[in-house]
Amino acid sequence: MRIRFPGTAGHAGWPAPQCTCSSCNKAQADRRLPLRVTVDELFRVREGGAVGPVPSNYTVASTPEGTLVQGPIGGRLLLARSTPGPLSGAPSADAGPDTSSYASAPPQQVDMVIVDAAQRPEAIGELRRSGVIGTTTAVVAVGGDHRVRSPEEFARRARLWGALVPSDGSDMPCPPSVWPESRPKGPRRTLVTGGSRSGKSTEAEIRLLAEPRVVYAATGPVPDEAQDPEWAARVRQHAQRRPWWWHTEETSDLAALLLHTRGALLIDCLGTWLAGAMGRHGLWDEEAPEGAEEALEAEIRDMLEAWRSTRAYVVAVTNEVGSGVVPATRSGRLFRDHLGRLNQWVGAESEEVVLAVAGRVVELP
Known part of the structure; x- marks a missing residue:
């Protein structure tokens, strides 16, 4: 035909x-x-x-x-x-x-x-x-x-x-004589960075709409309607715009997901994962426990090693740091420093890094 x-x-x-x-x-x-x-x-x-x-x-x-x-x-x-x-x-x-x-x-x-x-x-x-x-x-x-x-x-x-x-x-x-270039497949890593409401999560989701199997890693706190209805509403809004067949994992164990997932994996986002990791090790406290920073760095290393070794097609969202004021608290400055380094390390181990600005995407060489 x-x-x-x-x-x-x-x-x-x-x-x-x-x-x-x-x-x-x-x-x-x-x-x-x-x-x-x-x-x-x-x-x-x-x-x-x-x-x-x-x-x-x-x-x-x-x-x-x-x-x-x-x-x-x-x-x-x-x-x-x-x-x-x-x-x-x-x-x-x-x-x-x-x-x-x-x-x-x-x-x-x-x-x-x-x-x-x-x-x-x-x-x-x-x-x-x-x-x-x-x-x-x-x-x-x-x-x-x-x-x-x-x-x-x-x-x-x-x-x-x-x-x-x-x-x-x-x-x-039809049947065709030409096909489009192959779409990205695993193992492949893409980092999408940007500021708040820059369109970075939307860009990450767009990239995986054509994939038959997608695991969505939600790294933020599990929503509690009674305690924080605004956060619960945000989570619902994100879930409603995702395709019905995407499988959501509410987890902080990114290393395990990266190592065991086949198909496509969307991580949203590294910033909330890092914030949770700092909480698990007491680094948001005014007086952090002894050895807390070393424990956090070990968890980051494990995640980075899994990022290098993954067999999946991974798209990870992160928050761009360094564009605003210096945080007023010690823990805030610590979070900024760790996230900035984490973004650099993940970017260095990614085939592609893109920056979302005002809903537009810039590919970073």
């Missing part, structure tokens, strides 16, 4: 009519029409079915994963569902990070998947988890519009997810 894309953008196009936002201004040089997908120039596919008569030697079916098209001489195309919610028959999110069994037979692998990567990029990870996207499946990212800050940013995200970004008027064979 030949899959043609007369349009590749969201429902209003990119730039949207009469819109003067910065994203639409940046899209002026490469204008894109609303998404339109045709098969062999015979009929059009949309979410929920086909437009126009479908020849008898083609099959178009609505499935829990989206609209499935099968050609007369091979080729299986899926226009992925853009509405949220788990796939039909998918295992429970509480089953753990390595669950691969389904209540019913899992969906079959297809040759090409078209995903609205502005509306629902996590569909890529969900379909990889279910087996619809395999190693020989071409993932095509469409739907870009002013929900993303620029066409360049849309393309950057697609590269992280292992997806192709077609231009208007392009066509692709």
Whole structure:
């Protein structure tokens, strides 16, 4: 089959009519029409079915994963569902990070998947988890519009997810003849640093949306609604925006997670982990116990050794230090010093370090 894309953008196009936002201004040089997908120039596919008569030697079916098209001489195309919610028959999110069994037979692998990567990029990870996207499946990212800050940013995200970004008027064979560059896989380490509310956690989550198995390491204190409702609300907000199949580990034992996790691991964040480690060794007290700093440094060394040795694809969030005032307390200065050194050591052992500033990401060479 030949899959043609007369349009590749969201429902209003990119730039949207009469819109003067910065994203639409940046899209002026490469204008894109609303998404339109045709098969062999015979009929059009949309979410929920086909437009126009479908020849008898083609099959178009609505499935829990989206609209499935099968050609007369091979080729299986899926226009992925853009509405949220788990796939039909998918295992429970509480089953753990390595669950691969389904209540019913899992969906079959297809040759090409078209995903609205502005509306629902996590569909890529969900379909990889279910087996619809395999190693020989071409993932095509469409739907870009002013929900993303620029066409360049849309393309950057697609590269992280292992997806192709077609231009208007392009066509692709299904089964495909080309695939995108391989997305990052383990062992690989990425450190995302930035100030408060800089967008660093969002960037870390974006990087792992297309992964089929993700362990989310929550290193902060376990929320207590009665004692600290504001912290509990923050934790709930973070959890609600994560894909349903991500497995959360509320733990301070990062060394064990780094050594035993396979697939992808998101650590959020090293700053709260260090704060907890200092608390475990009494370093927030006015008079720290004897040997407390040595014990903390030993725990940091163990974590760093596990960071070097991990087999997972790890994305860790940390807090940037040194951009504000000098802390007023001894323990505050101690935390700043330890975190600054920890960031340097982790950065030195990472394939990639990025800085989040005002919601934008700068790659650090």
